[in-house]
Amino acid sequence: MPERCAVCGQVFEIEPGFFLAALWISYPLVLGFEMAVLITCYLVLNYSLLLSFLIAATFLLVLTPPVMRYSRSVLIHLFVSFDENRSGE
Numbered sequence: 014m015p016e017r018c019a020v021c022g023q024v025f026e027i028e029p030g031f032f033l034a035a036l037w038i039s040y041p042l043v044l045g046f047e048m049a050v051l052i053t054c055y056l057v058l059n060y061s062l063l064l065s066f067l068i069a070a071t072f073l074l075v076l077t078p079p080v081m082r083y084s085r086s087v088l089i090h091l092f093v094s095f096d097e098n099r100s101g102e
């Protein structure tokens with residue numbers, strides 16, 4: 014992850030451990046998605062419970078990096094407002 018935004022120069026690591034709070038955003042996202050996958054596989058597609066869990070685990074492994082990045086983006090949007098007229102601090 015870059016130290017500063019290439020467009021506006023915003024420092025991303027606002028304080029040490031700032032992005033640990035992104036876990037509180039990624040957790041409900043992942044939980045909701047995993048539940049949707051499990052319910053779809055087990056109840057809608059009638060796969061076995063084991064196969065449903067394996068499919069959900071595969072989705073979890075593949076989606077962890079993008080979900081982590083998305084969560085960080087959501088977190089920094091909660092704390093920092095972007096002003097397109099103010100750039101290159």
Ligand SMILES: [Zn+2]
Nearest residue numbers: 018020021023
């Ligand atoms: Zn920026």
